[in-house]
Each structure stands twice: as C-alpha cells, then as structure tokens.
Amino acid sequence: GQSLEQPSxxxxxxxxxxxxxxxxxTSGFYGLSWYQQHDGGAxxxxxxxxxxxxxxxxxxxxxxxRSDSYxxxxxxxxxxxxxxxxxxxPYSGYALNFGKGTSLLVTP
Amino acid sequence: NAGVTQTPKFQVxxxxxxxxxxxAQDMNHEYMSWYRQDPGMGLRLIHYSVGAxxxxxxxxxxxxxxxxxxxxDFPLRLLSAAPSQTSVYFCASSPxxxxxxxxxxxxxxxxxxxxxx
Numbered sequence: 001g002q003s004l005e006q007p008s009x010x011x012x013x014x015x016x017x018x019x020x021x022x023x024x025x026t027s028g029f030y031g032l033s034w035y036q037q038h039d040g041g042a043x044x045x046x047x048x049x050x051x052x053x054x055x056x057x058x059x060x061x062x063x064x065x066r067s068d069s070y071x072x073x074x075x076x077x078x079x080x081x082x083x084x085x086x087x088x089x090p091y092s093g094y095a096l097n098f099g100k101g102t103s104l105l106v107t108p
Numbered sequence: 109n110a111g112v113t114q115t116p117k118f119q120v121x122x123x124x125x126x127x128x129x130x131x132a133q134d135m136n137h138e139y140m141s142w143y144r145q146d147p148g149m150g151l152r153l154i155h156y157s158v159g160a161x162x163x164x165x166x167x168x169x170x171x172x173x174x175x176x177x178x179x180x181d182f183p184l185r186l187l188s189a190a191p192s193q194t195s196v197y198f199c200a201s202s203p204x205x206x207x208x209x210x211x212x213x214x215x216x217x218x219x220x221x222x223x224x225x
Contacts, residue, residue: 030209030212031212033212033213033214035214041218042198042216042217042218042219043151043198043200043214043216044216045213045214045215048212048213087150087151091211091212093209093211094156094158094164094209094211095141095153095156095166095211096151096153096211096212096214097153098143098150098151098152099150100148100149100150101150
C-alpha cells in the first residue's frame with residue numbers, strides 16, 4: 001500500500017532553522033518532490049530529489065534517503081513569509097502523491 | 109508567458125448540473141494534471157495526461173471526464189455535479205525531465221473554487 005507521514009504543524013521563530021520530515025511508503029518510487037502553499041494560493045514547486053543526498057536551493061535544502069524511505073526539507077534563516085503549508089510528494093514516474101502537508105508558522 | 113491559466117475562478121452549481129473547468133498552459137509542457145483540494149487535506153489527483161491524445165485516471169476520477177486534444181488545453185468536465193464535489197480544483201503542467209518523464213516539477217494554476225448546492 002501507500003502511506004505518507006509528515007508532522008501536521010510546526011512552529012518556529014524568525015531567523016531560526018526548521019526541518020520538516022517526511023516518511024513514505026509507495027510503489028514505483030522515482031523521487032521526492034516538495035511544494036509550498038500559502039493560504040488561499042496555489043502550490044509552488046520547491047525541489048526534487050531523485051538521488052540520495054542533499055539538494056540546496058538558496059535558503060531551502062531537501063534531503064532523501066531511499067533506503068530509509070525518508071526525506072526532509074530544511075528551511076534556514078526563517079522569514080515571516082515562510083509561513084505556509086509544505087507538502088512532500090513521492091513521485092511514481094507518472095504522478096505525485098500529496099499528503100496532508102505540514103503547516104509551518106513562523107513567529108516574530 | 110501566462111503560465112497555467114484556469115477559468116472560472118469561482119463557480120456555484122446546483123446538484124445535477126454539468127460544467128467544464130478550463131485549463132490552458134503556454135509553456136509547451138507535455139504533462140498536465142487535475143487535482144482537487146478539500147479543507148485541511150492535501151491534493152488528490154483526478155486525471156492526468158502525458159501528452160495530446162493520452163489521458164489516464166488518478167486517485168479520484170469518478171464523476172469527472174477529461175480530454176486532451178491539444179498540448180495547451182486540458183479541460184475537466186463535471187458530468188452531474190454533487191455536493192461532494194465542492195472543492196478547490198487545481199490544474200498543473202510539468203516539463204519532461206532528463207529521464208524522459210514529466211510530473212515531478214509541476215506548475216499550478218490559480219485554482220477554481222467550486223461550490224455545489
């Protein structure tokens with residue numbers, strides 16, 4: 001079967017670092033995507049990991065361990081505008097499987 | 109580039125009515141998809157297409173039809189609207205990656221907020 005686990009809510013202080021974990025169980029796994037969605041907005045693509053290891057894009061980094069079926073999104077130097085929902089989404093080669101996401105609240 | 113456009117932005121339907129949600133992209137992406145998002149939930153895939161003339165079902169296809177006659181357009185048809193179809197509908201498109209597959213880097217439209225009474 002398929003399963004996807006992320007924390008439902010995370011709170012962090014402006015300027016801090018936060019890690020959002022994702023564990024998955026899926027058939028036909030090709031890689032792991034991450035998306036950000038602000039309230040009332042559309043999801044936007046952040047990153048994709050096809051191989052094990054860390055991918056860095058500015059303040060955001062994403063990590064994948066295929067053997068552990070585990071990944072995380074690391075957000076550094078948090079800003080108020082980073083308050084949003086974050087979705088990990090395993091990619092099966094033809095579709096993404098979105099979970100319920102993690103709601104991140106950044107406080108002053 | 110306009111990216112992915114969706115019309116209408118808002119729609120109210122009565123139970124049993126039919127309608128088509130429009131989606132277009134100008135990025136020459138082969139892959140397109142439709143999702144629905146309900147409050148507090150993630151996105152659930154309704155239908156997707158890997159190119160013109162090719163469509164396939166996602167996780168929740170019942171009550172919806174799609175067609176892909178051109179690369180640019182991917183309309184979603186609600187056959188007979190039901191209150192359970194009240195949701196926000198997102199269309200997305202994706203370029204084909206180096207692996208020859210598309211779908212992991214998707215660009216979303218602004219969404220259509222549909223209410224069925």
